[in-house]
Amino acid sequence: MTPKELVLDFYKSDVILRKNEVQEFLHTDLVIEWNSTKGFVLLNYHDVLNLTEELSKAYVRSKMRITHVIEEGNMVSVRYSHFVKTIENPREEMLLAHFFVIWEIKDGKLYRGYQMSQFS
Template sequence: MTPKEIVIAYYENILKPDMIRPYLHPQMRVQWTGERGYLELSADELLAMIAQFSVRYASARFELTHIIEEENRVAVRYEHYVCTLEEPGKEILFSRAIGFWRTKEEKMYFGYVSSYRVQ
């Protein structure tokens, strides 16, 4: 897979920890700046956070709006949509984000993500 294909597959399956684990390098690190401030996460910590998020919402999806690949680096811009447990039929725009990813050995190795909540 190309780095771009790896990143696309990651975002297509991001809310399914078992599905994205194969795309994550064992030494993966993510530096994330968002509503909670600055977080630095390992692959296992990222998967745990995703699992927590998955039980808080009836459904969620990510829509990639931009994606650029250069060698083993990929930049993305995306929007995150959710349906709340209280209103499972009403999808809302939850957040917007950009991510810069580096791959190694055909896996996601390092990422920097900056996100902000829309609501």
């Protein structure tokens, strides 16, 4: 699987809501440097799995609408918008945020992420 294929599989619908599936994509030494509208967050492997559990409690669906993907060697850049359906209102899709992330792939896993986001 190419780095681009790995990243695109990770952003498939609802994967982020299923801890067992997310776990398969992550390198155990994962680090994400995330600049959001709320500030800087540094996440490791366990933080991402905990975030997945929290998201699955609030949302019944998750969908990434990818607009750009660029692959260069073991690096993949992705620009996307994240849409969700809440447990309270599963019929209405809402835009959660816009994202841009650069992924470094190591050993066929997501290893380093450099991410920026802004709420809709």
